[in-house]
Amino acid sequence: MKSYMVLRKAFKKVGSKAVAAELKLSPSLVYQWSRGRAGQSAAANPLDRVAQLVALTGDAGLLDWLCAQAGGLFVRPGQLPAQLKEYEQLLFTEIENTFKPLITPPPALPQGGPQCPFRRRGRRCNFPQPARN
Numbered sequence: 001m002k003s004y005m006v007l008r009k010a011f012k013k014v015g016s017k018a019v020a021a022e023l024k025l026s027p028s029l030v031y032q033w034s035r036g037r038a039g040q041s042a043a044a045n046p047l048d049r050v051a052q053l054v055a056l057t058g059d060a061g062l063l064d065w066l067c068a069q070a071g072g073l074f075v076r077p078g079q080l081p082a083q084l085k086e087y088e089q090l091l092f093t094e095i096e097n098t099f100k101p102l103i104t105p106p107p108a109l110p111q112g113g114p115q116c117p118f119r120r121r122g123r124r125c126n127f128p129q130p131a132r133n
Contacts, residue, residue, distance in 0.1 A: 002036065003045055003047035003048050003051070004033065004034050004035060004036040004045060005036075006047060007033050007034045007045055007047065008034040011030070011034055016030045016031050016034060017030075032045075033045035033046070050062060050063075050066065060074065060076065
């Protein structure tokens with residue numbers, strides 16, 4: 001998802017004018033952030049600027065701080081905590097066990113097709129015959 005789409009979605013909740021008023025910025029600037037860069041007139045939005053800062057400095061501490069402000073934690077690829085890896089395995093096993101009956105093929109029929117329970121008692125079974133062309 002593009003950064004301007006993320007901003008557009010966030011602005012729908014409160015309105016770009018309210019965001020502009022709270023940040024003490026012009027409403028047109030805040031609106032431009034959510035328009036994207038197709039027209040080349042849109043100003044670089046804050047999300048793009050943060051990404052640019054991380055790329056320029058090579059320091060992901062900016063992302064650590066930003067995630068902490070939102071009550072989260074920035075986890076770099078390959079640095080998943082051990083507890084989360086264990087939880088992920090448990091979750092996968094639970095899902096697998098839940099859907100195993102749906103995935104397992106049905107047992108094979110005995111040789112010779114379906115068996116009539118009456119045949120064992122010496123009675124004759126009349127299974128419907130398929131129509132032949």
